[in-house]
Amino acid sequence: MNRALVLLQVAVIGPALLVAAQAWSADAVRGKELYEARCGACHSIEDNRVGPAHKGVVGRKAGTAPDYDYSPAVKASTIVWNVDTLDRWLTDPERTIPGQKMGYSVPQEQDRSDIIAYLVKVSAHP
């Protein structure tokens, strides 16, 4: 599913999380695999590890996962995580929030879309 279609769904359908999660279910399956293989070294859904927990990340302001020690840059950011901002973040974290510490990007658009679909799904159904 391309990003434009994803954005259209979110904009048109309204309360995005639940509906979007249903619409993306096929890609979210691949997104889960990608998440575990690429993000799983540092992140988990439930617990803060090297990176913050992703439970409820969609709709959350950057730098606000409970009990995680964020970089000053992310703490100070006003970004709220949604499909668009997550796509920007995964494309180029440093350009999105200069001074952040992740350093890891996901260059392929389809991979980003699938990972984000998974994050939307777990945010809607934690």
Added chain:
Amino acid sequence: MQTTNDSVPSSRRVFLGNTARLALSAGAVALLGGKDLLAQTMGGPMAADVGILNVALGLEYEGINAYQLGIKSGLLQPQVVVVATKFQDDHKGHRDALIATIVKMDGRPVAEKSLDEYAKALKADTLKSQDDVLDLAVRLELGATNAYLGVIPAFKDPQLAKIVGRLAADEAMHYAVLLGALGRPLPADSLPFGA
């Protein structure tokens, strides 16, 4: 259920024993050997690179503690403990090299958490057998390999990128050995890491 020593096929016992005798920590030793020269040529603080190195350090802390949880779990056969200890030593070598490099770049290394915190984050209470422990180790080693390969393009200093590439090679080696210990096949396709 805990797997008994007698249940391990003899070929796997030999495999694990031989593995422990191989020079699996050579990467850490060489890494430390090259660090001073690297630091001398790096110039002033490089905050972005330090940030990435600190993420790597966090991964190494987690790896060290994951192996510690496995080693002290009572679930591992003796020869597997030997291998796990060897891999843990590799991660300690990575940790030491990363800390020294961060310090020489005028950075502040992130602190290690408590073993209990790692146990909670890694859900150590769900580990019920040797294969559970090895499966966790496989996932962490694969994740670390992919993470290290994934941050290489972000380094400002190519020599730091090379070091992280060497860390990734160690993790990939651990991953392959652990797959063998679990009796699982190697990845079917070429270029399985860092896609």
